[in-house]
Amino acid sequence: MPVETWLLFILSYMIVGSIVALELKNILASIVSIGIVGLGVSISFLFLQAPDLAIVQFLFEIFALIILVRAFAKREYHEEKAARVSGVMYFITVIVLVAVLVVSIPVFRALPPFGDPIMWVANYYLKNGAAETGSANLVTSVILDYRAYDTLGEVTVLFTAILGALTILKVRSKKEEREEDEDE
Amino acid sequence: MTVYVLCFALFLVGVYGVLTKRDLIKIILSTGIMGYSANLFLILFAYKKGAVYPILSKGEEIKAMVDPLPQALVLTSIVIELGITAMLVALAIKLYEKYKTFDITKIRRLSG
Structure with missing residues (x-):
């Protein structure tokens, strides 16, 4: 089968899966079944000749599942209306x-x-990438050489997001602190 | 072209979730769906018929290769999405500690 037919099949499957995941009443089932979309994206990356992305997407899916389940599994959950x-x-x-x-x-x-x-820029990378950067994987040569400043900015964004998450989890409101002081 | 339309439909499913669901966790999942479809759309753009992945190997003749530029940009974007998900989850946990619910129609007061 040509690639396009496979992609049409996977994409329709992902659309149905995402609607089901959003409409499920049980929140744990909902979190797990969102994996249909993530792993479907991973398989599509394989069909679209992007193996590195498929691996990263797969890992992302697992980590996101762990974070979400760890965060929400034990909390008392309201009945969804x-x-x-x-x-x-x-x-x-x-x-x-x-x-x-x-x-x-x-x-x-x-x-x-x-x-x-349209591969105006990419043709230059494909032709000269290996000679100029010495990297056999041309995606790596783009990330770490031609677009290294972009990567630096993106790493800064990632660092800020994680720092923000840690700060939000650590910070306590003044009222809570006062209550704790009174308890002591 | 049908592939692009279906990919956009997936994005709209995410928008639908953000607009209509009353549960914070489902809203976080919907933003995840929107991120997935945006990444997938960029990679759909990069695909070239009959081309192989952009990795060179010794002694092999260079055939047509897919566009490496969107792949490089999406690679970091996926990782950033993980950071954003973690941050949203942290916010949701803080809201739960204060209001004891994930229902956003019940989270009305904004006091520190």
Whole structure:
């Protein structure tokens, strides 16, 4: 089968899976079944000739599952009621989203067709990457040589996000501190 | 082209979750779905028919290769997504400690 057919199959599977994951009542089942989407993306990366990305996506999926389950598994969970918007607004939301999808189809028609990318910059990297950087893996040569400043910025963003998460978890409000002081 | 449309449909499923769900955990999962589809869209752009992955090997003739640039950018973007998920989870845990619920319609007061 050609790659496009496989991708169509995996993408429809992922769309159905994500809707099911969002509509499930049990929160643990919901967290686990979001893995359909993540692992589907990983398989699509394999079909799209991006093996390094497939591995990273797979690891991301596992780590995200561990973080989410560790954070939410033991907490007392409320019964989920219907959507937070009322019935009419719910239907309006769905209709607007479908309308956005239909209206955006001409935009996708204007893009270069699937399997035929514009490779102005990439052709230079493919031709000279190995000679200029000495890396056999051209993705690595882009990350660590041609676009090293981008990577530095992205690592800064990652560092800030993790620092933010740790700070949010550590910080306690003044009221709590006062209560603890009174207890002592 | 159908592949692009389906990928955008996946993004819209994420938007639907963010807009209509009342549960903080499901909103976090929906932002995850949006991230997945954005990454996948960039890689769909990079694919070239009949091309191989951009890794050279000795003694092998250079055939057509897919675009390495979006792959390099998405590689870091996936890792950043993990950091963002961790930060959202930390915020959700803090909110739970204060309000004892994940239901965002019940989280109304904003006091320190």
